[in-house]
Amino acid sequence: MARTLRQVPYFLHTLFLFTKSDFKTTVIPVSSLAAASAPLAGLLRLPHVLFWVWLHVLQFDFSNQSIDPDEDAKNKSDRPIPAKRISVSQTRLLRWLIVPLCWRFSALYSVETVWASVVLAGLTFLYNELTAHRQHWVIRNVVNALGFASFEVGATLIAGSDPTRLDGIAMCSVLASAGIFATTIHTQDFKDVDGDRSIGRRTIPIVYGEAARWTVMGPLCLWSLGLWVFWGLDVVTGSAFTALAVYVGILYLRAESVYEYQRAFYWYNLWLSCAHSLPGYCRLYSTPYYMRA
Secondary structure, eight states: OHHHHHHHHHHHHHHHHHHGGGIIIIIHHHHHHHHHHTTOSOGGGHHHHHHHHHHHHHHHHHHHHHHOHHHHHHHOTTSTTTTTSSOHHHHHHHHHHHHHHHHHHHTTTOHHHHHHHHHHHHHHHHHTTTOGGGSBHHHHHHHHHHHHHHHHHHHHHHHSSOTTOOOHHHHHHHHHHHHHHHHHGGGGTGGGHHHHHHTTOBOHHHHHGGGGGHHHHHHHHHHHHHHHHHTTOOHHHHHHHHHHHHHHHHHHHHOOSHHHHHHHHHHHHHHHHHHHHHHHHHHHHOOOHHHHO
């Protein structure tokens, strides 16, 4: 018994390491969108949202990190499998055991939340086991965007006062976010070019080389201006939001090393979290475009 208890902290730390890099890319951005879009039924609902998102990220990471452990050994050696904290076979067992756990936890809220979890499980299987992650960047970006949309639908349903439906603002928020991910998710690929090339991935930075840098600046600025108009931002807020997009674009244009691309990606995630908070601004201070038109 004492030995088992001593292993619990080790196991929990291993679970954390599976998802460590996803807090800034998924857990925080998705949770912030849910809190701003629902709107949040109460502060006590936030832990529910965060845990639901984290649990489903863990499901994805069990699958993803057991598919290409050699890539992680080159790019991310601190992850549990290359660090020898857990074996590939153990991870693959956990990968399937966690699926019904995610569905059961989702059922505590609504049937609609369960469907979001089911769709997310299907997209995880498509992306990892069916190797969509190794296909052309268009396929990879689309599957990524649909996956994030599933995360956001489930999280927003849990955050809101009615877990069975999304209102107009919440639905527009999820659709806008899916569009953002579909056109900018490749910002995460610049820092992983060497590992991606070694396993045959055809990401935008690999396919287009130096020209790929401009595929960050353009979409970020267009999305910033579009969201400014759609969510009815005031001049100061809209200008600051767009200026942040320009700054992120410049960081990608100037980056030369893995460290500089990692730094640029951190700033991209800050911009993304700001974009996800705009529906909350709209609820408090403005009216969405479709209600003004």
